[in-house]
Amino acid sequence: MSSKEPFLSSYRGVAPGTRLNGIYEIDQMIGAGGMGEIYRGHEIQTGTVVAIKMLLPEMAENAAALALFRREATALHHLLHDAIVRYYVFSVDPVLQRPYLAMEFVDGQSLSDILADGPLSFEALVKLMRRIASGLQAAHERGIIHRDVSPDNIIVPLGDVRRAKIIDFGIARSTQMGDKTIIGSGFAGKDNYVSPEQAGLYGNEVTAKSDIYSLGLLLFFALTGHKLDMGGSQFQLVEKRRRVPDLGAVDMRVRPLLERMLQPDPADRPATMAEIANWQLASSLQHDFNPLESAQPVSPGTEWLKAAKPRRRWPLWLIVAAVILAALIGEAGYAFYLLVWSVSGPVHPPPRPALGQKSQATLPEPKPSPSAQAVAPVAPPPGEDPAARTTRVRRYVEQYNGGDCFFILPVAISSNAAVIEGFGASTAPFDALDSSFKRDLGFEASIGVRLVTRAQCPAIRFLGQLGSNQxxxxxxxxxxxxxxxxxxxxxxxxxxxxxxxxxxxxxxxxxxxxxxxxxxxxxxxxxxxxxxxxxxxxxxxxxxxxxxxxxxxxxxxxxxxxxxxxxxxxxxxxxxxxxxxxxxxxxxxxxxx
Structure with missing residues (x-):
């Protein structure tokens, strides 16, 4: 029995059989996040199985949460590519008065789960790389940047990488939307895979080349079976991205491409995803292996098979899944577009911490601002209802004092999720907030920071004096x-x-x-x-x-x-x-x- 079943069975969601706008019918809940629920359903007229994301009742009237939700639908509604999950309908059911998004239901395993058993073969890696790069190129041509390219967000139906799909465009940004520095691992985008721009370097300008960098880190993991250690505090995120990481474990046939993809400066990376999708092995290496000219056809369902014999077995903590699984579908694969709502914080139940992970002793942690004061820890009382907990989370944000030139605004708050926007002249007090929030409330917040100049600090203090009542x-x-x-x-x-x-x-x-x-x-x-x-x-x-x-x-x-x-x-x-x-x-x- 799945460890998630008790949670799902006790969660009061929309009852099976409920119809939405007379178009879709709910079959069962398959997951829940901090801001929404995921259902398996079907189209009433055709019986086609769909996945349905639905905002929680307390979020349905939150303008900011609704805008974030609507953005996902708007970004991909007209984007048709076989490597990208299809989005069908965004609507608000007139009876429930809850916004929902119907999309293609994809049954399979995530790349994270597949890689937990070992690396891909070189043949499979090349096919996966071209498949994902072509899908992202289609998104980039429409001005859409995924911003969260990671193994969690690649689903592989029937274990065939030729059918892999990119999921969870919930944090996709149009190139017209701009960006900000992100603090903490509860942010939109998994910290181990973010680009230097997302970590605060190169003017914070997130472009299509940011997805190229993230894909490079994903390919390293897929080929070697272990992740590059690119996570940590905000300080560590930045420092680890000032240089090309050690690629000594990468197959020489693809190492030059990964070196270009993982250049710190976006200007030094490949120009587009199309260049990666059309990549060819160097002629000097093609006599050793050319996956595109293999005489033997590959049987469906075997694309993900691993390299014959890994050199060594890696530590357990390196293969603990970083993803929060929303729900098992039956006894088989996962619907991975429901993994993490980009702005919703952790999905229940919370992920198990990695085992035996070592800290970076050589990289000093940023020191919190001396004036940063968190309110007293607020462990949830037994049996506390979600509404009361939501109030406590909001009050925590409103009462937090990060010192001079520091202002935060609770954009979207629920009982176990928080999206916070902030202004400040330094990221240090926001690092302190990130740590305090997780310690005191038990989950991670998504904290977006817009850095201002010191000369603009009087305006930030003015915002703080007037408060954050939206x-x-x-x-x-x-x-x-x-x-x-x-x-x-x-x-x-x-x-x-x-x-x-x-x-x-x-x-x-x-x-x-x-x-x-x-x-x-x-x-x-x-x-x-x-x-x-x-x-x-x-x-x-x-x-x-x-x-x-x-x-x-x-x-x-x-x-x-x-x-x-x-x-x-x-x-x-x-x-x-x-x-x-x-x-x-x-x-x-x-x-x-």
Whole structure:
């Protein structure tokens, strides 16, 4: 019996037989994550088996969670490639009032499970590499970056790598969406496989070449049977990606390709996934082996067979699965697109820790900010209901003090998952938050950090003084998070009721400029278009802020740009003198030359 069965049987989900929009019928729950549930179902008219992701009831009305969920459907709805799981319908059932996503049901083992028994043969590796690279190339051509290419997210039906499929595009980012530094192993993307850009190097600019780097780490594991040790703290993640890892264990026939894929600088990697998909063995090596010209056909179901005799048996901790298995399907394979919701934190039950893992003694851990103060540990009381626990998790985030130039916002919170957005001038206090959160609450949070300049810190302190209550604060929507010099940044401001709205731009040099004169009224929102001009400088972070007040504050309407320290000090002072309540929101974008 699966260890997950008691959990699934006790979980109160949607009952079998429930129909969604008259199109699909639920057969059984096969998994549950921190923000959603996974069901096996079928199309009523045809009987076609489908997998159905459904947001939890407490998340159904969370705008941020819904946006993250909708993004997955939008990203892949029109992407048709045999190596990518098909996405069918995104809808909200009118009876349950819960959003759901219906997709192709793929029955098989994950590459992680297959590799737990040993490496792939060289023949299988080449076929797998071309299959996955071609699928990712199709996604990249549509501007979609997977950002979580790992063995957990490759499913192999019937053990045949020629039929492998890429799954879990839940954290896929359009190239128009921008990116941020990610803290902790609860983030969107498994830390052992993230690229240097995802760890904070090379301007944090995540592109298609980030997937190339992650695929290189995956191929190393598939060919050698053990993972490169690329995980650890935020400091270790960065340090391990400043150089090409040791590839001495890699077959010489493919080592030059992996060396290029694992270059720290994205500019030094292959130009596209197509180059990897079309890779050919060097002519000097083809007389030894050419998998594409093998005279003997390979029988279906044997593509994943291992190399005949591994040199040695690796330690147990190297083969403990890093993946959190959502549910066994019958007694056989797994539906691996339900492994981990990209922003949902751990899937129940939690993963077993790796055995015997050694720390990196030569790499010092980053020291937490001296002012970082976590609230007291909050072990869940016996029998605590999910709603009460969700409240405690939210309160923990809202009360956490990370010190100067540190602000965090609870984007999506449930009883066992937390998506947190943060602003700060350093990642050190966020490393401390990551450790404290896991220690005190028992699970990992997804913490996205947008790094600002020291000159912008007064704006971050201003955010902290006003708090993180999204319900009463304005919302800023931007058409992009990356603007070239001379281009126009457009967006809207919502959720301001009848309050006065001030639009502020805080440059990387710390100057605050009031741009409220650019606001144009609409039905439910104010719109704006800002022509970005910069005489000189490099890639730089910018903050766009909306401040709402019940009456005009002169301090917020400075006629000329003013230093952030003076500007926000005057705003707070005037608001306190006049007993005026302010609310604010901030959005981060980068101005590139």
């Amino acid at each position: 319900a009463r604060g304005p919302r800023i929507n931007l058409n992009t998070v990356e603007v070239k010099n001379g281009e126009v940044l457009s967006g809207t401001i919502e959720n301001f009721a009848n309050r006065v709205v001030e639009l502020l731009l805080v440059s990387d040099s710390g100057e605050v400029q009031n741009l409220s004169y650019l606001l144009k009224p609409g039905t439910d929102a104010l719109s704006f278009s800002i022509g970005m001009q910069r005489s000189a400088g490099s890639d730089a972070p910018q903050l766009l802020m909306a401040v709402t007040t019940p009456q005009v504050l002169d301090s917020l309407r400075q006629p000329k740009p003013l230093g952030a320290d003076t500007f926000f000090l005057q705003a707070i002072s005037e608001a306190r003198r006049n007993n005026v309540a302010m609310a604010t929101a901030a959005r981060y974008f980068r101005l590139k030359n």
